[in-house]
Amino acid sequence: MSTEEVRLFIGPQHPGVTGNMSIEVLLKGDTITWAKTHIGYLHRAFEKLMERRIFIKSFPLVCRICVPESDTNEENLARGLEELADIEIPERAKWIRTLVLELSRLQMFIMWYGGIAGSMGLSTPVQWGIGDRDYILDLFEELTGGRVYHIYILPGGVRKDLPEGFEERVLKTMDLIERRLPEYDELIMDNAVEQKRLKGLAPIPKEWVEEMGITGPVARACGFPYDVRKNSPYEAYDKLDFDVITEDGCDVWSMLLVRRREIDLSIKLIREIVSKMPKGEFLTRLPNVLYWEIPKGETYVKSEATRGEFGYYIFTDGSGKPRRVHVKGPSFIHGITLLERLLVGQNIADVAPILVALQICPPEMER
Amino acid sequence: MGLKEVLKPLGAWRQIARKPHTILVPKVHREAAERYRGFHVNDLGKCIGCGTCAAVCPNEAIDMVKIEGIEGKKGDSGFRPRIDYGRCCWCGLCVDSCPTTSLRMTNEYIWIREAPDDFVYIPGYDIKGFEQKEKGYRKDKEHSFTDYHRVPMREKEPEERLQTFAEVVLGYTEEEARKEADRCIGCGLCISGCPDRMHIPDYIRAVASGEYERSVNIMYENNPFAELCGKVCTRRCESYCSLGNEGDPVAIRWLKRFATERFSDLKEVIRARKQELKDKSVGIIGAGPGGLTAAYYLALRGYKVTVYEAMPEAGGMTMAGIPKYRFPLPSLKKQVEFILSQGVELKTNYFVDPEKFRNLMEIHDAIYLGVGLLKPWKLGVPGEDHPNVIYAIDYLRKVNFNESVKIGNEVVVIGGGDVAIDAARVSRRFGAKVTIGYRRRKVDMPADREEIEGAEEEGVEIWEKIIPLRVEDAPEGRVKLVYGKARMVDQGPGRRPKPVLIEGEEYEILVDRIIVAIGQQADLTFLPQEFAEKMEVERGRIKVNERQMTSISGIFAGGDVANRVADAISAIADGLRAVKGIELYFQGKS
Ligand SMILES: Cc1cc2nc3c(=O)[nH]c(=O)nc-3n(C[C@H](O)[C@H](O)[C@H](O)COP(=O)(O)OP(=O)(O)OC[C@H]3O[C@@H](n4cnc5c(N)ncnc54)[C@H](O)[C@@H]3O)c2cc1C
Ligand code: SF4
Numbered sequence: 001m002s003t004e005e006v007r008l009f010i011g012p013q014h015p016g017v018t019g020n021m022s023i024e025v026l027l028k029g030d031t032i033t034w035a036k037t038h039i040g041y042l043h044r045a046f047e048k049l050m051e052r053r054i055f056i057k058s059f060p061l062v063c064r065i066c067v068p069e070s071d072t073n074e075e076n077l078a079r080g081l082e083e084l085a086d087i088e089i090p091e092r093a094k095w096i097r098t099l100v101l102e103l104s105r106l107q108m109f110i111m112w113y114g115g116i117a118g119s120m121g122l123s124t125p126v127q128w129g130i131g132d133r134d135y136i137l138d139l140f141e142e143l144t145g146g147r148v149y150h151i152y153i154l155p156g157g158v159r160k161d162l163p164e165g166f167e168e169r170v171l172k173t174m175d176l177i178e179r180r181l182p183e184y185d186e187l188i189m190d191n192a193v194e195q196k197r198l199k200g201l202a203p204i205p206k207e208w209v210e211e212m213g214i215t216g217p218v219a220r221a222c223g224f225p226y227d228v229r230k231n232s233p234y235e236a237y238d239k240l241d242f243d244v245i246t247e248d249g250c251d252v253w254s255m256l257l258v259r260r261r262e263i264d265l266s267i268k269l270i271r272e273i274v275s276k277m278p279k280g281e282f283l284t285r286l287p288n289v290l291y292w293e294i295p296k297g298e299t300y301v302k303s304e305a306t307r308g309e310f311g312y313y314i315f316t317d318g319s320g321k322p323r324r325v326h327v328k329g330p331s332f333i334h335g336i337t338l339l340e341r342l343l344v345g346q347n348i349a350d351v352a353p354i355l356v357a358l359q360i361c362p363p364e365m366e367r
Numbered sequence: 368m369g370l371k372e373v374l375k376p377l378g379a380w381r382q383i384a385r386k387p388h389t390i391l392v393p394k395v396h397r398e399a400a401e402r403y404r405g406f407h408v409n410d411l412g413k414c415i416g417c418g419t420c421a422a423v424c425p426n427e428a429i430d431m432v433k434i435e436g437i438e439g440k441k442g443d444s445g446f447r448p449r450i451d452y453g454r455c456c457w458c459g460l461c462v463d464s465c466p467t468t469s470l471r472m473t474n475e476y477i478w479i480r481e482a483p484d485d486f487v488y489i490p491g492y493d494i495k496g497f498e499q500k501e502k503g504y505r506k507d508k509e510h511s512f513t514d515y516h517r518v519p520m521r522e523k524e525p526e527e528r529l530q531t532f533a534e535v536v537l538g539y540t541e542e543e544a545r546k547e548a549d550r551c552i553g554c555g556l557c558i559s560g561c562p563d564r565m566h567i568p569d570y571i572r573a574v575a576s577g578e579y580e581r582s583v584n585i586m587y588e589n590n591p592f593a594e595l596c597g598k599v600c601t602r603r604c605e606s607y608c609s610l611g612n613e614g615d616p617v618a619i620r621w622l623k624r625f626a627t628e629r630f631s632d633l634k635e636v637i638r639a640r641k642q643e644l645k646d647k648s649v650g651i652i653g654a655g656p657g658g659l660t661a662a663y664y665l666a667l668r669g670y671k672v673t674v675y676e677a678m679p680e681a682g683g684m685t686m687a688g689i690p691k692y693r694f695p696l697p698s699l700k701k702q703v704e705f706i707l708s709q710g711v712e713l714k715t716n717y718f719v720d721p722e723k724f725r726n727l728m729e730i731h732d733a734i735y736l737g738v739g740l741l742k743p744w745k746l747g748v749p750g751e752d753h754p755n756v757i758y759a760i761d762y763l764r765k766v767n768f769n770e771s772v773k774i775g776n777e778v779v780v781i782g783g784g785d786v787a788i789d790a791a792r793v794s795r796r797f798g799a800k801v802t803i804g805y806r807r808r809k810v811d812m813p814a815d816r817e818e819i820e821g822a823e824e825e826g827v828e829i830w831e832k833i834i835p836l837r838v839e840d841a842p843e844g845r846v847k848l849v850y851g852k853a854r855m856v857d858q859g860p861g862r863r864p865k866p867v868l869i870e871g872e873e874y875e876i877l878v879d880r881i882i883v884a885i886g887q888q889a890d891l892t893f894l895p896q897e898f899a900e901k902m903e904v905e906r907g908r909i910k911v912n913e914r915q916m917t918s919i920s921g922i923f924a925g926g927d928v929a930n931r932v933a934d935a936i937s938a939i940a941d942g943l944r945a946v947k948g949i950e951l952y953f954q955g956k957s
């Protein structure tokens with residue numbers, strides 16, 4: 001190692017790092033010449049724990065794989081098990097699940113929107129993001145009984161029906177958020193500092209998208225119209241009217257633009273879901289969950305999380321517990337494969353916005 | 368980029384005049400949502416300590432603990448859940464699994480204490496102040512983990528039933544049985560209600576997973592009359608099924624029926640381990656379910672067993688009493704033959720009189736009395752010796768042994784128990800018009816509810832509060848029952864109201880036969896005097912200790928003759944207990 005280079009650990013205790021991980025970098029001046037992602041600070045062994053649990057007991061567990069967007073995990077696991085156990089769920093359950101997933105995406109994007117500004121020291125929208133997200137968490141609380149960990153999507157459907165008047169309150173909250181968005185835009189999008197710093201930052205060579213398996217808003221910011229909701233629709237997504245959002249800049253600014261447009265899309269989809277919500281049952285009775293055995297089989301189910309394609313590979317062996325569950329979080333690729341290469345040549349001050357732009361969530365790497 | 372991008376962000380200052388998102392806790396209390404999953408509360412009077420909450424908790428946050436003031440009893444383990452909030456993740460799976468719905472959550476989420484131990488507590492017992500909170504996460508019974516609805520049992524239509532003595536109940540299909548079995552949550556509280564302590568959750572789970580052979584083997588560990596019980600058991604267990612508190616108990620009896628009926632040759636199925644032969648022999652008097660149970664397990668333990676039975680067939684009252692539309696003969700034969708195949712010797716048409724009894728005492732090392740109750744109770748009213756007054760057990764025995772019986776076109780059955788119902792339903796099958804006269808109300812009838820309903824479906828009329836006064840001869844070979852009516856007099860809490868005759872009123876009914884079914888008593892005249900003198904009898908039943916030994920060393924007794932709960936499963940349980948008693952006796956330990 002040349003003496004001109006400085007070795008630095010960014011994280012795990014660093015406000016700019018998006019969770020319990022660290023990035024070891026070599027610096028020449030302010031420029032990163034080498035980067036390595038270190039994980040292992042969480043040690044939660046979700047996948048292994050699942051192998052020792054009856055199926056139902058995994059639900060309060062998997063929601064923790066992504067704290068702010070827990071529902072993707074519940075939905076994937078539920079849908080995978082339903083497929084393996086050959087359980088048909090009621091139509092209304094599919095729509096309620098879709099509503100939950102979109103609400104979940106929306107609150108995550110709003111928080112993210114504040115977060116990207118925060119990563120460059122603009123802390124006002126961070127508070128806003130957290131505050132406005134809470135109005136959606138109020139809805140979750142009312143619907144599911146929990147604000148963050150909902151444990152609401154279970155195999156067979158959803159745990160409770162929509163409460164009386166819930167749809168109107170969802171619509172009201174959408175109006176409230178929509179009214180607030182221009183203020184965020186003024187502060188973030190229309191901000192000279194943000195524009196100067198983010199436009200053209202960390203461009204991703206287009207060929208990396210396919211080479212590495214990049215998905216989600218990052219891929220779509222590189223012009224790839226890949227969105228699981230559209231490409232392999234699940235729950236009620238095939239009955240919703242929307243186009244995949246793409247931008248072409250491949251840089252952090254384009255990722256910001258994609259996500260900003262996703263916020264509008266989520267609001268639109270939520271209104272559409274509410275207007276099309278079918279009546280009827282919301283839960284198919286499961287076999288006795290204490291003894292539920294699922295025939296031998298394997299499946300891979302996936303969905304579109306705010307960070308990209310989120311998947312569950314589930315292998316059952318006919319017993320009451322899964323033989324193997326593998327959780328594919330998009331952050332595994334974005335936070336290791338992509339990040340380590342993308343950081344090379346970047347200014348150290350931009351590490352935080354890049355991390356946020358890739359929306360890296362360490363529990364997804366350490367399942 | 369220009370001046371606009373510098374000025375626009377300043378719009379954020381608008382916030383300064385707005386109301387903040389946040390509230391000042393604890394000055395302002397924010398009530399959580401109606402279904403919020405907050406601290407638990409438990410209705411301890413409703414909770415039965417089944418432990419399902421603890422079984423489903425993903426975090427092992429629940430321990431079942433003993434607490435003062437709550438004793439275990441049938442259907443209640445006496446334990447209650449204690450929750451460790453250092454582990455609880457507020458998922459509410461426990462609430463959704465609680466079969467009694469006693470456990471729920473409040474919408475209380477703030478509770479501040481210094482001592483960590485304060486966060487390990489027994490909801491409902493350790494009073495925390497939020498017990499009265501109405502709001503919070505509750506179980507919605509129809510959308511929970513508990514299935515409260517029994518798979519209905521299909522039966523023959525009443526008109527069809529009356530044409531034959533074929534079984535009324537049609538049985539579960541495999542799919543129905545597995546679905547019904549899967550409802551069992553495995554708490555095991557039913558075992559406390561089974562006199563024989565059968566391993567109920569185990570054999571039910573085996574049915575649910577399609578392992579029928581295993582299921583039947585589990586049953587045979589302590590009951591060689593599993594199929595009998597699958598058809599006619601009084602199913603005390605079902606009264607203690609935890610699902611019964613808020614829904615239908617698991618059809619334990621029908622599941623036993625389903626599993627046992629699948630196998631026509633028990634020898635191929637039951638893997639009973641026979642021990643080496645021992646040089647002790649046991650004589651068993653009475654081939655009822657109790658005597659034969661003792662015989663089976665004694666034979667498995669290597670003892671030489673001989674069963675002496677007065678009737679031409681084995682089975683006791685299950686042969687001679689229970690009508691064939693409930694318990695068909697081939698089923699009894701199958702079970703008895705398997706018992707005999709274990710090396711049990713059976714001597715039928717062998718009535719043990721005092722002389723023979725003395726002889727048996729000589730040749731056997733121990734004796735088991737499973738002689739049942741063969742003598743009917745009489746009404747004790749004038750004119751009872753009229754030839755048209757018959758007794759249900761005599762009547763049913765004749766029917767079951769295909770002897771000819773004439774009952775005419777109209778009968779009245781006196782009594783309210785299962786035997787009365789059997790006599791009534793059998794009479795309906797002979798085409799008679801049947802009325803049951805019972806001295807209490809219909810709700811007080813000790814007979815099985817389903818049996819009462821079955822009888823009514825078949826056209827049996829039930830008259831309540833009937834007190835027979837006398838029997839009179841009537842023209843054309845008929846008979847007249849003169850009766851009075853009763854009024855029910857309250858006997859205080861926990862006791863059945865008593866029927867008291869309303870004086871001065873008399874009614875009559877003209878019939879061809881009066882069938883008396885008010886109970887049976889023991890007939891111990893077969894005991895030689897020197898034994899009868901020493902044999903302690905208490906209110907008509909032979910007194911036995913906890914190992915079924917009578918007051919005479921080496922003589923054991925069980926079943927109806929000793930047990931006030933006169934049903935097949937109690938007789939089976941006594942027989943099994945006696946086996947242990949006899950073995951200990953042989954080992955000189957009792
Ligand atoms: C009509 C009727 C319906 C019933 N229905 C049900 C029901 O649905 N469910 C249920 O669980 N129970 C029912 N019972 C009760 C059940 O049949 C008895 O509780 C059970 O059979 C008792 O078994 P045990 O072995 O004690 O004697 P028992 O079955 O009474 O057998 C006693 C045997 O001993 C023999 N015996 C007696 N004295 C002598 C002697 N001196 N020498 C030789 N042999 C002798 C008798 O002939 C008889 O075979 C019913 C009873 C009756 C009468
Ligand atoms: S599940 Fe319900 S009834 Fe059973 S022990 Fe727990 S609280 Fe009590």
Ligand code: SF4
Nearest residue numbers: 424455456458459461
């Ligand atoms: S809420 Fe969940 S974690 Fe808490 S005690 Fe109940 S089952 Fe266990």
